[in-house]
Amino acid sequence: MIRSCITGTGSYLPAHILTNATLAAQVDTSDDWIVERTGIRQRHIAAADEFTSDLGTAAARRALESAGLQPRDIDLIIVATATPDQTFPATATIVQTKLGIDDCVAFDVAAVCSGFLYALTVADAMLRTGAHKHALIIGAETFSRLLDWEDRATCVLFGDGAGAVVLSAFEGGGTSSDRGILATRLHADGRHNQLLYVDGGAGSTGTVGKLRMKGKEVFRHAVTNLAAVMHETLAAAGLSPADVDWVVPHQANLRILEATARKLDLAPEQVIVTVQDHANTSAASVPLALDTAARDGRIQPGQLLLLEAMGGGFTWGAAAVRW
CATH class of the missing domain: 3.40.47.10 (Thiolase/Chalcone synthase)
Structure with a gap:
């Protein structure tokens, strides 16, 4: 395949x-x-x-x-x-x-x-x-x-x-030991629009608008949704949290990163964290963290990576990747 x-x-x-x-x-x-x-x-x-x-x-x-x-x-x-x-x-x-x-x-x-x-x-x-x-x-x-x-x-x-x-x-051979993307899972739930959104748009106000967020509610949904989709993605690849070498998460908030890792019984040292250096860069944050860890040598060939993110919409997803 x-x-x-x-x-x-x-x-x-x-x-x-x-x-x-x-x-x-x-x-x-x-x-x-x-x-x-x-x-x-x-x-x-x-x-x-x-x-x-x-x-x-x-x-x-x-x-x-x-x-x-x-x-x-x-x-x-x-x-x-x-x-x-x-x-x-x-x-x-x-x-x-x-x-x-x-x-x-x-x-x-x-x-x-x-x-x-x-x-x-x-x-x-x-x-x-x-x-x-x-x-x-x-x-x-x-x-x-x-x-x-x-x-x-x-x-x-x-x-x-x-x-x-x-x-x-x-x-690839079609097994979980293959190099590359082993499984991905995506979700969305538009009922939560008003928890994280921009109050403008070309098709509504005709303006760009400004970002608005209810932080506590976003935090709660993020931890629950991200943990669930990570388990779902690993299961789709025939793997378990014990197989994961690195989590490469959306860099939104250190507390979310830590809480999500705990729900998978992963050590904090297994989570790639770069949020301190560039804050939340939205769609850029997962590949930014991935590039950082790839270039500094933490990520090695054959290791299993679990990428995850959640954002406005709500939308969320994860990918299991063999390096």
């Missing part, structure tokens, strides 16, 4: 760093308050002339270099983002042009913080048909442009960034 394998990773963070101390001078908060409740110490903010496509293109170039491929080798680009450059066309087509690719399938996926998992699942299905050989899956966000900088409950939580992977098709 055909397996979709991650052959390269890349990430990019804007140069400007906004620390908790600097933020505390702008809104009623403090470094201690933010770190204690979220684990976040800083976030990166895109420059005025730096767009989501720029962040995504930079991450994509690094992923291509890691995979040893050229842009011309790519025949599929999927960008997961809630902050596209334009209402249309898709940001993926802008990234395509910036990479110098004349023709390939290119489109966006909108599932907010779960967007990378949704995009990965779609790309996996497309590669397994044999229609595509090499795909670029990118999570890229300029979330700072959706924030109400007077709302301390939300503005401290988010930042800008991008992460990318190259997904390539290889022959």
Whole structure:
């Protein structure tokens, strides 16, 4: 059978760093308050002339270099983002042009913080048909442009960034020891729209709007939903939590990461944590964390990774991946 394998990773963070101390001078908060409740110490903010496509293109170039491929080798680009450059066309087509690719399938996926998992699942299905050989899956966000900088409950939580992977098709034996994506599971429940949303849109207010969130309710749903989908995904792959080497989670809140790991009886040391360095970068956070751990040597060939995320919608999902 055909397996979709991650052959390269890349990430990019804007140069400007906004620390908790600097933020505390702008809104009623403090470094201690933010770190204690979220684990976040800083976030990166895109420059005025730096767009989501720029962040995504930079991450994509690094992923291509890691995979040893050229842009011309790519025949599929999927960008997961809630902050596209334009209402249309898709940001993926802008990234395509910036990479110098004349023709390939290119489109966006909108599932907010779960967007990378949704995009990965779609790309996996497309590669397994044999229609595509090499795909670029990118999570890229300029979330700072959706924030109400007077709302301390939300503005401290988010930042800008991008992460990318190259997904390539290889022959596998059809067992859980195969390299590549072994199983994915996705969910959505639109009844919870008002717990995490943006109060604007091209088809409603005609404005971009600002992010609004009820944090306590989101936390409760996140821990329950993420633990459930992780168990579901492992079961679909014929595996158990004892088989997991690393969890690569959506970097939203350190407390959520810790609580979810406990529900799977995993040690905190098995969870890749980067939220302290870049805050919640929505669809970019899973590939950002993945690239960090791949490059610093923690992730080794043959190890089992469990990727997970939940975001506005609610949407949530997980993927079991053999490195």
